[in-house]
Amino acid sequence: MGSLIAQIVSVTLMNLGSLRRRLWMSLAMVLASAVVVAILLAFLAMAKGFEETMRGAGSSQIAILMREGSSTELNSVILQDQVNLIGESAGVARDANGPLVSPELYVIVDGIKKSSGTEANIPLRGLNKTGMDMRTNMQLVEGRMFTPGTNEMVVGAGVLREFNGFEIGKEVRFGKNLWKVVGVFSTGGNIFESELWADIKTIQSHYNRGNSYQSIRTKLQNDSDIKPLQDSIEREPRLNLEVQTEQEYFASQGKQLQYIATFGWIISAVMALGALAGALNTMYTSVADRAKEIATLRALGFSNFSAFCGTIAEAMVLAVTGGLLGSLAAFVFFDGLNTSTLGGSFTQVVFSFEMSPDLFLQGAILALAIGFVSGFFPAWRAARMPVIVAFRHAA
Amino acid sequence: MSEDVLFQLKNVSKNFVKGKEKISIFDDLNMTIDRGDFVAIMGPSGSGKTTLLNMLGGVDQPSGGEVWFDGTRIDSLSEGALTRWRAENIGFIFQFYNLMPMLNAQRNVELPLMLTKLSKAQRRKNVETALALVGLSDRAKHMSSEMSGGQQQRVAIARAIVSDPKLILCDEPTGDLDRATADEILEMLQLLNRDHGKTIVMVTHDPAAAKYAKRTLHLDKGQFVQREIVA
Incomplete structure (x- = not known):
């Protein structure tokens, strides 16, 4: 087990060490992941900010009454x-x-x-x-x-x-x-x-x-x-009146903009598909670029599982780096940004975008998903790389 | 099997199917390699020498017959078991060195030891010994791009011997080197065989290289056509 972990760590470090050979493609993957995560976080921060604005207004000690x-x-x-x-x-x-x-x-x-x-x-x-x-x-x-x-x-x-x-x-x-x-x-x-x-x-x-x-x-x-x-x-x-606490009233009003978060996830999912296409290309290129190295390691006795994990890890490092950059960009550009939108009473509700740890977590999950999916199939190819490639007479 | 026998091929055949055509590489091939032997395998292109080397290294499987290594039949092992077997028993030396360009010489030589349970200190010690043996102690921190072809091949030799494998397989080890450097590398292999008892099988086109081996096997159309002992 210790040997397997050492193999995976070694292969991952070698993969990352060879990134400069694929610098622009790798940067493109980082950028794609960053854009997708930043856009998701912008939508989520908007929905969160609106919800917090509405929720903060409601008191449980006050009842609000309106016509039935x-x-x-x-x-x-x-x-x-x-x-x-x-x-x-x-x-x-x-x-x-x-x-x-x-x-x-x-x-x-x-x-x-x-x-x-x-x-x-x-x-x-x-x-x-x-x-x-x-x-x-x-x-x-x-x-x-x-x-x-x-x-x-x-x-x-x-x-x-x-x-x-x-x-x-x-x-x-x-x-x-x-x-x-x-x-x-x-x-x-x-x-x-x-x-x-x-x-x-x-x-x-x-x-x-x-x-x-x-x-x-x-x-x-x-x-x-x-x-x-x-x-x-x-x-x-x-x-003929309906009564509810103010807290309940504003909480239900705040839910009206929950569609923003849903919309954000849909937009991000569509964009993530585009990013995935690019990321898959990057990772397949990475495997092709490292074919001889992978085969050599396999000839030396490294397991195909370590080749698989090393490729997945490379994809996840690139995607998560993009995710971190996207989160940072979202925080810098959107956190606390004031805006207004139409509320439940056809009037403008002024609120601030609000970034929070749970949103960053959602961004990180999306980045990890992009990394895992984009790395999986190329990693499968790396794991099945014929060892004989190591003997091919090409420099 | 005699205790001196390290490797034995019994009635080995190897076929490829290309479309509807069956191409035979070997048919009924027999071969024995004793411990401490240094065998050169020569032959024209397409004679099957690299396929034979791949089979000896557990990289390729025969279509028929038996392959025995140190009392264990290896032709029926799974891919995972063969991988572990290679790690424990085989050291490879490739024509184009196959060093990891992102690692320095020391880290390249250490790679086979990552598959063992040795401590970091023990690994470092073994790497230092291997590099000293090939005369590259002062190049331990150099990247492959900072070394000549001969130096890179010496690093590859250090990598092949660092885990003390029972057999070293060389695929055209001097094919990419000039004559003088090639002779240095071959002398080093000879020294490993003569002074350290390493069993070596070397595939080569070069008759001058084959002279460094104890014996040479000529392969043509899937059969050994003559056997010659070189003193």
Whole structure:
């Protein structure tokens, strides 16, 4: 066994030592593997970043209520008397001022993206003070909070980063109304940073919403225990509402972009097939180039298994080197890259590409697969190389 | 089989099938090689000398007959068993040296020892001894591209003897060398045979080379046509 390992190590080192004879073909294989892995990681980092942005927004202590059948806030409608009934329901937390219930409005306005100069939807959320207080991770990073009853708004840090014209002091026109930016807030990078916030009564007035809302957020009396509130809603026929924790809501929204990861794997698999064709050619050339060396080693008594393993190892070293370079490139060019895309409510969600160890692991697995498959058949040929080749009279 | 006999071919035949035609290389060939012998095998191109050498080295299998080595029949061994047998018993010297170009002389000579259980220190010691025997101690760290043809063949000889095999097979060992260098190599083989008791079988076209052997076998059309003892 020790001898076999020594043989495999010797053959592998010799194969790697002869790489300079096939420098350009070997570099092409490294490059192909690097490109495939970098592209896969870019897609995965995008999906991961979006999912993290959505997941980070959800609290298990907050329940979100929307009209039955509404999958997003945009297509939900809730009336004032329903808000009042929720305030009286079981399972809702209270403080000295009464139940912690935040009726919210969610309208779409236009912004100009810095990256493309094109118009894109941004959510303008109407909030009251309770709604502000519920978002415990919200921090004003610049300016001040809007004054209720005025056309003032605060902008999420993501909106400021990705869209033109939302700097503090700027006036922005939405339809007939002119709004003034008075502050910038951060919520730790989650989806709320992709929103504009203003006074709910002002928005109701400007957008002719009367006394209607689109969602209700309420703090649960017992952390994560949504059951009393669910039971209470089921018993009250006037409350045709669906309730879930905020965490569940955003988790389901985050899953919407899971197709990015799937798409990334499909694209990478197709590209990997192309890379494999090149890699197979490289490895067959390698075996042909080393034919006399392989046969000589076999004549000296090296096993055909060591010839097989040495060739597989060479392919895997080249592919994994490419994978590492691809991972490095993906990290340098994509990690933390800010972008925005259309979320579940037809509005732009600002998020950052996020590289993580599990993504690098997936990239490494892909590189290893490219190396193994591209090395297997040439390695089989190397293992079956006739020893007689060593005696052929060619230099 | 006498204890002095190292190799014996009994009624060996070798055929190739090319299309519908059966081509016979040997038919009913018999041969005995004693321990300590130095045999030159000569013959015109196509006479079957390289095929015979391949058969002696376990690289090729006969179509019929028996091949015995040191009391063991080897023509029926599996490919894996033959590989192990070669590692333990045979040292090869090729016409074009067949050194690994990415390894220095020392590492080339060490290759057969990678198949043994010797420690690294023991391997190094054996390599030093083999290189000293061929007069290349000062070239141990040199790559093959930094050495002349004669020096490369001497490295190949060191590689062939380093694991102390029972038989050394040489395939036109001086075919790529000038006369003076060829004589140096042949003297070295003669010294290995005479002073170290190595059994050597050498295939050659060169009558001058054959004179260094103890005896020469002439192969023509698959048969030994005459036997001549060279003192």
